[in-house]
Amino acid sequence: MHVLTVSTAARNQFVDITREVADAVRAHGLRDGACLVYVPHTTCGLTINENADPDVPADVLAHLSAVIPRRAEFRHGEGNSDAHIKSSLTGCSALVPVRDGALALGTWQAIFLCEFDGPRTRRVQIQCLAEPEGRGA
């Protein structure tokens, strides 16, 4: 398993980690299979979406914050319930197909670490899952 360390710079931020994930897959030597990308945190998440236009992640973040305001009637005493809820909405993992040693993402897709309670240092676990021998597509 590879572990990336990502330092975020704002309370809410999407960080494109596509290149780092692709590098980890290459270093592992996986040719065909999938790559599990996982954040072991409760106030950040992972998502795959467009990064050709940076307005897309900006819109996603802005609208998540509009739907889930920072200050509301929350029970959790840490003051970061909005971050926990956003984390549940995005999820904490992505499974990305790997073909011929490269991430088989769509043309406009990028893998984002979604920070919802930064700035912090986050860990991203990357686990390469090979297709069983003789069963390649």
Ligand code: ZN
């Ligand atoms: Zn909390």
